[in-house]
Amino acid sequence: MTVSKVAGYNIGCRHCGSLSGDEDIITANCKNIAETELKSGETLVIKKINPPLESYADNVTCWDVVRDDLLVGVFEPWLFTPYYIGEIQGDVVGSMACFTPVENPEVGLVEFVNTEENHRRKGVSTALLRQLISHFEVDGGLALYLCTTNPVAGRMYENCGFSYLVGDGMRYLTREAGDFDAGYLAKTGAASVRQAHWGDLPGVSALFCHREPAWEIKEYLSHCFKDTRFEGHFMRLMRRIEEDRGVIQILENDCKRVVGCVIVERLPTFHQQHVAHLSIRVAPDYGRHSCELLDAAVDCAHQIGISILQSYVAECDADAKDVLAAASFTEEAVLRGRLRTTDGFTDLAVYSRILSEVPPQHSQHKYYGERQPWQTERIHELGKAMPRYTEHK
Numbered sequence: 367m368t369v370s371k372v373a374g375y376n377i378g379c380r381h382c383g384s385l386s387g388d389e390d391i392i393t394a395n396c397k398n399i400a401e402t403e404l405k406s407g408e409t410l411v412i413k414k415i416n417p418p419l420e421s422y423a424d425n426v427t428c429w430d431v432v433r434d435d436l437l438v439g440v441f442e443p444w445l446f447t448p449y450y451i452g453e454i455q456g457d458v459v460g461s462m463a464c465f466t467p468v469e470n471p472e473v474g475l476v477e478f479v480n481t482e483e484n485h486r487r488k489g490v491s492t493a494l495l496r497q498l499i500s501h502f503e504v505d506g507g508l509a510l511y512l513c514t515t516n517p518v519a520g521r522m523y524e525n526c527g528f529s530y531l532v533g534d535g536m537r538y539l540t541r542e543a544g545d546f547d548a549g550y551l552a553k554t555g556a557a558s559v560r561q562a563h564w565g566d567l568p569g570v571s572a573l574f575c576h577r578e579p580a581w582e583i584k585e586y587l588s589h590c591f592k593d594t595r596f597e598g599h600f601m602r603l604m605r606r607i608e609e610d611r612g613v614i615q616i617l618e619n620d621c622k623r624v625v626g627c628v629i630v631e632r633l634p635t636f637h638q639q640h641v642a643h644l645s646i647r648v649a650p651d652y653g654r655h656s657c658e659l660l661d662a663a664v665d666c667a668h669q670i671g672i673s674i675l676q677s678y679v680a681e682c683d684a685d686a687k688d689v690l691a692a693a694s695f696t697e698e699a700v701l702r703g704r705l706r707t708t709d710g711f712t713d714l715a716v717y718s719r720i721l722s723e724v725p726p727q728h729s730q731h732k733y734y735g736e737r738q739p740w741q742t743e744r745i746h747e748l749g750k751a752m753p754r755y756t757e758h759k
């Protein structure tokens with residue numbers, strides 16, 4: 367087998383993961399990319415596998431809400447989702463995934479890091495992560511994000527060059543990243559609004575993990591506050607808004623960076639389906655596009671039967687209120703002391719925008735607990751109306 371040693375990286379192909387002829391191609395989507403000797407003296411073979419993962423699917427972890435789609439490659443048109451897998455004598459002993467947008471390799475997420483218990487402390491995860499980072503860098507990557515609550519993992523990530531960032535999140539900046547925090551979301555040129563797709567996962571994470579704007583509420587729907595990192599949240603939100611349950615609109619600049627995002631999710635009952643929560647985040651340099659972004663999201667929301675949009679803003683975040691007010695949202699209520707901040711409790715303002723009334727998008731029986739059409743028919747057949755709850759008392 368001809369493979370590169372883990373310490374010496376060759377130029378690789380972003381699409382297939384091959385390392386300039388040194389790779390050992392097993393199948394079109396599975397390649398041996400390196401092998402290295404572990405502290406135990408055993409040889410670790412490192413594979414890079416793009417979905418469909420086929421038999422390897424049983425050896426890796428993934429977010430439950432997207433697992434079935436992600437592991438068979440449904441997201442591949444928008445998102446590269448290779449898994450780096452370590453094997454000793456053909457047995458999988460460790461794995462991790464790297465997610466980068468197809469259209470922009472600059473930001474990525476490292477997820478699902480795991481070493482089998484009886485192979486820990488041999489250097490397996492370190493070897494896999496170093497390969498992952500090397501491929502990310504070669505592809506033009508700037509910043510890799512991950513999170514952990516495990517101090518052992520934290521030490522391993524530190525050893526590989528990650529630093530603590532926000533909440534339980536960490537970040538790795540490549541040599542090309544420069545002053546990433548000052549430059550990545552800085553104004554470059556034109557920006558335009560489009561619908562979100564699965565490839566926005568890393569870009570939206572970079573936007574929400576940035577320290578600016580320093581609002582107390584970053585993304586209310588996924589419970590993301592000032593000091594909370596944002597990561598798999600996007601996958602879960604995308605799933606939640608499918609089937610006309612909401613809208614996600616992206617503001618993208620001319621470098622294909624996500625510089626703004628609006629998320630709308632309708633309330634989950636027949637009686638309140640016309641009402642939706644909305645959250646917005648825009649990089650300060652693109653603040654003047656906020657109105658355009660909000661208007662686009664509001665239009666899309668109206669088209670799916672939402673006529674009232676409401677947003678929660680911390681009373682102290684004056685510029686967040688300005689953004690909403692500029693797009694015709696008005697302060698409708700102030701809820702006292704609803705938010706704990708580092709300076710004590712603050713009030714929560716509810717900003718709303720009321721649109722023209724639209725017919726219900728989903729009929730009543732589509733909702734949990736509501737009467738089904740067959741039940742209505744059956745009751746008619748029986749020839750009498752069922753007593754209402756109030757008559758029953």
Ligand SMILES: CC(C)(COP(=O)(O)OP(=O)(O)OC[C@H]1O[C@@H](n2cnc3c(N)ncnc32)[C@H](O)[C@@H]1OP(=O)(O)O)[C@@H](O)C(=O)NCCC(=O)NCCS
Nearest residue numbers: 479480481486487488489490491492514516518519521522
């Ligand atoms: C965290 C985890 C992935 C580490 O995998 P691993 O293959 O054992 O890691 P490595 O052997 O490459 O260890 C790298 C470094 O991590 C640290 N480390 C690993 N195991 C450690 C332990 N038991 N105690 C203290 N530090 C430890 C050390 O700094 C180590 O470097 P060193 O051996 O040179 O001192 C593994 O313990 C694991 O799968 N844990 C459960 C799942 C998990 O928490 N995953 C991370 C999710 S974010």
